[in-house]
Amino acid sequence: MVVENSQKSNEEDLSQAINEMRAVTHKFAEDIIRPAAMKLDTMSPEDVIAKESPLFDVFRAWYGSKNHAGFADVDVNDGGKISNAVLFELGWGSSDLAVSLGVASMPFQMVDMMTRMTGDTALKGEIVDPFLEDTEGKIIGCWAITEPMHGSDMLAVGTQEYANPNTAGGCRASKDGDDWILNGQKSAWVSNGTIASHALLFCGIDSSKGAAGGGVAVVPLDLPGVHKGPPLDKMGQRALNQGEIFFDDVRIPARYMLVDPSLYTFALEMVLGTANTGMGTIFAGVARACYDEAMNYAKERSQGGRPIAQHQLVQGLLFKMFMRAEGARALSEYTIDVHAGLGIPSLPHAIASKVTSTAAAYEVASDAVQVHGGIGLAKGVLIEKLFRDARASLIEDGVNELLMLVGAGHLLTANN
Template identity: 40%
Template sequence: MASAPTVEPTEALIGPLSWPVKPKVKLGMTGAEADLTDTEQAFQDMAHGFAATVMRPIGEKLDRLTPEQVIAPDSPYWEFREKYLALDINPVTLSELPPADLGKILPIIMEEFGWGDGGLSVTIGACQLPPLLTLMFGKQYLLERYPVDLIGCWAITEPDHGSDALDPSKQIFHAQGNYGRPNCVAKLVGDKVILNGQKSAWVSNGPIAEVCVLYSAADRGNGPDPENGVVMIVPMNTNGVSRGKSIDKLGQRPLPQGEIFFDNVELSADHIIAGPEEFQRAVYAVHCEANGQMGAIWTGSARAAFEIAWKYAHDRKQGGVPIYRHQAVAQKLFHMYRKVEASRALTRRVALFNFTQPVPALQSAMAAKVTATQTAFEVASDALQMLGGNGNTREYPIEKILRDARASMIEDGCNDILAIKGGFQMMDPDLL
């Protein structure tokens, strides 16, 4: 057996150590992260400042309003929207970055937004999807008609079809199951598309959107086909488009969500982004993007909950000492910190991989989403427990973060379904 190569000791390799006698590192807001480049740091500072001064205070105000008040003309939502547009962060401007830079910068931005407010972060993400899919499928002419600063939404799930709408390949479908009739159908007739039906109450930005990226079953004359559907841009002011009321819900209350109805909506075929032959690829693409961004958003939300608990443990006294002095509290904070660090590491690693590879890995995007949302809920729950009775009050935002995080484990594909589909995505048929 060959011996290990010898290495001449040098001062650079072995020291001497310049550590303090009792070493201790005070980590920054994103933990054990390597130094950011000047560009990355600038984006983080900008996003964090916006999250702290705009998103968090406005999100707390919106959380206490009715769904109707959230979208009313005098709602703080519109102040948030105006200030967000001033940042000029959107798929068009971000697409100017090299893929490796984008893979690092986007999760940094979305983590800071998630730290500010989970629901408002999702409204930002939903706005990005129509122009993003337009760019991904080379339909830039649609951006000239429907600019990037319009309020966007993504309509895919239906009253009778939830997370299975994200599974046109039927990886999670039971062999004896029957999909049934789609609730929304796009009939392709010559150079026109005629839409009829509805999308579910969970369309993010549905009540206020100006443009929609619609995923629908397609009918090419032989009946609706949910496996080979159509993806298209739908301007929401088109005749025949209507909306349901904003839903009242447990968490993410600053995020307007509601049904969209289509009654003989007629559009030219050039509104199609991806036709039946490209439909499954388009579902894969949007799912990778959405789950990747969810990983970053809810890592930020988990970090927010951890920071509140960490500060509280220094301030709150029980038994004559700050509660941080109690072993159980220190242990709990360590595990909260550990989960946030693991979620961030996975999310950023997946983002960089997916932006720099020829084809992104859907199972990895799903892993980031499931890990981050589960982490956000667990960390927020532990934080509320640490704050005791105070955690249940609105004086501290923990109860809001907990409600927001609970919803995140269902949206963009519920975690249970994502785990099944992700497992099948990992399968190698050649080994079976």
């Protein structure tokens, strides 16, 4: 049948395109991402963002080959599968840099999406096009939502607490004529916070509605009144720069306020759904990297007169790791298919993928340290870093327990 044949050839073309992109990105992850992340892991947070830091070599390489602009020429027929393969391989390379490169495009993706709907080509030209044309990695985005006094509150969409006036954020936007004035602070957890040129800012507008009364703005961070805190020093994902952003009477034009409270919850669900989907994929890549490390080591290390891979207890552990890693990867790929079918991210699937992959990455990393024995605890050994990186992921982009409450709330509402 002609129709069946042409469908088959489209599917073959797509899987060939995915495989090619996967291979190119895997090489990038192996040659550029992983060596840079290992170096950055040993550096102080200040040195990580110094001008000559390997961090910016990574950004230059990524932007130089135009990978950062992937969302702009999205092929609807691929349903997000190519980007998913790319993120998996970046995560395999190193999660901290994968997150940093992924978050870098967030404000521009959001403006691109909004301006496609509104037809505001001037705003696209002002904000998105310079980012797409950047080949030096100078235009870097961040997602600024967490505050010192409001972490989970800001992500607890759909829960009872979300609309409680006590959960309203302290970083606020108020109207002044045609402009908005921003005041307040975002926490030290903002990824790329210190190095970002633009923020996708989630801020409070109507505090009577609690965290639900927010707005979303794109904010160039060179505006008067913007200040940054020092880079955060933390246990894992040390190549991922994080830091506070302060807003002191920062004036933005009305066109930078992309979403007002009437659409805020929808926008938060879309952004959280997209971010959690990315996390699910990146940490499926981390789980795979941990399994690979354990398998390689088990073949090399001999005890009892033969490679430890030949001992049955080690084989059992390796297969458990393989199942956890492949299960996480399968769910992350299925999640992409669900989103493609709906045309928007399904938040419960995105959360399920994020929670499954990060838990898998942490468990597989821990088992992989066990397979390594004492050397798995030594600085400079990859699995020691992967274990610390995986631990951070259980909190990143929403504490897993809180995300599961959000997911349950959505399922219960959908079933009513």
